[in-house]
Amino acid sequence: QVQLVQSGTEVKKSGASVKVSCKASGYTFVDYYIHWVRQAPGQGLEWLGWMNPKSGDTKYVPKFQDWVTMTRDTSINTAYLELISLTSDDTAVYSCARAGQGRTEFDKWGQGTLVTVSS
Amino acid sequence: SSEVTQDPAVSVALGQTVRITCQGDTLRTYYANWYQQKPGQAPILVMYGKNNRPSGIPDRFSGSSSGDTASLTITGAQAEDEADYYCNTRDNDHVLFGGGTKLTVL
Numbered sequence: 001q002v003q004l005v006q007s008g009t010e011v012k013k014s015g016a017s018v019k020v021s022c023k024a025s026g027y028t029f030v031d032y033y034i035h036w037v038r039q040a041p042g043q044g045l046e047w048l049g050w051m052n053p054k055s056g057d058t059k060y061v062p063k064f065q066d067w068v069t070m071t072r073d074t075s076i077n078t079a080y081l082e083l084i085s086l087t088s089d090d091t092a093v094y095s096c097a098r099a100g101q102g103r104t105e106f107d108k109w110g111q112g113t114l115v116t117v118s119s
Numbered sequence: 120s121s122e123v124t125q126d127p128a129v130s131v132a133l134g135q136t137v138r139i140t141c142q143g144d145t146l147r148t149y150y151a152n153w154y155q156q157k158p159g160q161a162p163i164l165v166m167y168g169k170n171n172r173p174s175g176i177p178d179r180f181s182g183s184s185s186g187d188t189a190s191l192t193i194t195g196a197q198a199e200d201e202a203d204y205y206c207n208t209r210d211n212d213h214v215l216f217g218g219g220t221k222l223t224v225l
Contacts, residue, residue: 035214044219045154045162045205059212095161104209105152105167112161 002026004096004110011116012086020113022079022096029077030054032098035106036070036081040092048094051079052101086117121145121210125217131196132225139191141206141217149209151189153182156203156219165204166191196224 007021022034036048049060051070058070069082079096094113097106123143131137141151150169154162164173166182179194189208193200201224206217 037216044203045156045207045216047207047214047216050214061213097162104149104207104214105164106154106162106207107164107167107173109161109163 002098002108004098004108006094006096006110006113009114009116011118014087014117014119016086016117017082017084018086018115019080019082020094020096020115022081022110024077024079024098027098029072030074032100033103034070034072034079035097035099036068036094037097037106038092038094039112040089043092048081050099053079083115086115088117088119091115091117121215123151123206123208123215123217125204125206125220127218128221128223130223130225131193133198134195136192136194137196137222139193139204139220139222141189141191141208142187143208143215143217144187145208145210145215146184146187146189150184151182151206151208153180153191154205154207155200156205162205193222196222198224200224 003025005023010018030053033050035050038046051058053072072079096110098108099106153166155165156162165176170182181192183190203219205219
């Protein structure tokens with residue numbers, strides 16, 4: 001069955017970086033875009049951007065452009081989200097989700113990775 | 120920049136019908152998708168496109184759109200439908216999420 005399995009909880013200090021992984025199985029990894037979404041505690045869903053696993057092309061929300069990097073390793077069907085210069089405002093659950101090219105319906109989601117940033 | 124808005128909270132009596140809406144200019148061009156999220160769980164896609172239900176989603180869920188407003192309707196709401204509901208849609212080559220609607224089933 002289709003699965004997106006993410007790496008575990010991270011606790012970081014302000015100013016640090018973090019890299020979250022999302023391993024895909026049960027489908028052809030390069031056939032679906034990977035999107036990343038975050039959810040701060042008690043808040044709604046916020047889209048960060050997408051990555052095309054086939055080409056490596058990315059599109060980020062402009063305000064996150066200098067903070068987020070999305071990459072992939074097609075040899076192990078894994079997508080990555082790297083965040084730099086973390087602040088307490090970045091404390092959130094970060095989730096990957098897949099969608100077809102040009103599509104916005106996210107039909108499978110990872111379980112989410114909690115990133116906690118402390119000062 | 121564009122945005123899509125949702126009512127923060129809606130309630131419905133058990134077995135009754137409820138409509139959850141999502142409003143924004145981009146919805147005049149693109150369809151909305153709908154997600155159900157229960158506490159501590161990942162969102163689940165419950166409706167997408169014009170009126171498409173993923174496999175396994177009960178047929179009491181339906182979708183519609185008119186002008187700048189998309190709607191998710193639950194006909195005969197059940198206790199297990201109590202959750203947060205989010206819409207998302209396309210805005211050029213970006214994705215927008217609504218702020219979410221907390222549905223309470225009374």
